[in-house]
Amino acid sequence: AQSVTQLDSQVPVFEEAPVELRCNYSSSVSVYLFWYVQYPNQGLQLLLKYLSGSTLVESINGFEAEFNKSQTSFHLRKPSVHISDTAEYFCAVSESDNNDMRFGAGTRLTVKP
């Protein structure tokens, strides 16, 4: 079965600084990759996803992620963060031949003024 590793449990950054949240996955078949965001006391919301095609995917609020098959990575980046980006971010992977989605342990992003 597939697995996901988020390399940083916590990432503190100052407002307007760039940020990268790292995600690596393991799978023996084709995968679909996702980033979800969880604000305090809420459920998860989809941020962006990679299914096929262009390896660079973008969200509407300035985040982007790049699928790197050789590195088995799907890192999330934002060039300039805002206080409102403070949340927990989860990387997730599903495989092309089953309905079992696996999530990483999460990265808590804290943006400081």
Place this chain on the structure above:
Amino acid sequence: NAGVTQTPKFQVLKTGQSMTLQCAQDMNHEYMSWYRQDPGMGLRLIHYSVGAGITDQGEVPNGYNVSRSTTEDFPLRLLSAAPSQTSVYFCASSYGSGRYNEQFFGPGTRLTVL
């Protein structure tokens, strides 16, 4: 649309008690799933369903039962609660297959087992 709703929001049980966590969606989604969220472990899939009458096990199914008699509802039953089941439980649904479509999550149920 209410989206995905879950009840109750909070629940405290004693070891050995049973209960059902309710989940409903009004988006006519085929795929529904249950996850538990524990600190440092992310979300782990308990059970999922690809349509009414069809359910399957996820990563951590032991101690939980599900059924899917209608498209809208997907209850999760704890047969005999244990302290290890203390967690936050999320229900989610998606159009079509859960493997490549966006999953919509409910607000969660925080369960404590004493």
